[in-house]
Amino acid sequence: MKEQNKDNKIPIDNLLSRLKTQELLIVNPRRKNGLIIYKKYHAEFIGPGAIVGGNFDLDAVDLIPVGNLSLVSPQNSPERRQAYKMRRQWVRLTKQIIDNPEPTERAQVILNQFEHWFDIATVANLPDEAFALLVGVLPQTIRKVRNIELL
Incomplete structure (x- = not known):
């Protein structure tokens, strides 16, 4: 896999326009990183190893x-195929959380999952709206x- 740039900093405005052109990228599977993509009525989390862009x-x-x-x-x-599989896995993980009929439990689970995948400081900096749209x-x-949780 070829890195997009040396410092791995891609301007978000630039990335959004790249996605609109159907460019295919993969969230680096060797890092704890990801992308929350806001759609019109919901959001999706794209985690390490998953494909971003294309028709999705x-x-x-x-x-x-x-x-x-x-x-x-x-x-x-083969890299693209594996990345598509990973995207499907991240969608399935989110669906398992969404299948819970209790909103408070869905909120608790998504926050717990993000704290497990990343760290408390990273999660604290993400907006409530993003988590709400995810689940x-x-x-x-x-x-x-x-x-x-703070109590």
């Missing part, structure tokens, strides 16, 4: 990098669960 993200309206975002270009068909709850529900 033409409807992206905003992006939030998680961790020290690093994107790489797929070099061949289909109101931002107030995320805020309530975060406040309970």
Whole structure:
């Protein structure tokens, strides 16, 4: 896989326009990083190893990098195929959380998962709205669960 740039800093505005052109990229599988992609009515988390772009993200309206975002270009068909599989795995993980009918529990689980994947400081810097859109709850529900954790 070829790194997109040496310091791995891709301007978010630039990345959003690149996604609109159907460019395919992979979230670096060798780092704790990811991308929250805002769509019109929901958000998706794209974790390490997963493909970003192509037809999947033409409807992206905003992006939030998680961790020290690093994107790489797929070099061949097997790499792309593996990245598609990883994208499907991240979607399935999110679906397992969403399948819980209790909003407060969905909020708790997504926050716990992100703290497990990253760290408390990274999670604290992500907006309530992003988590809410990931698991289909109101931002107030995320805020309530975060406040309970602080007690």
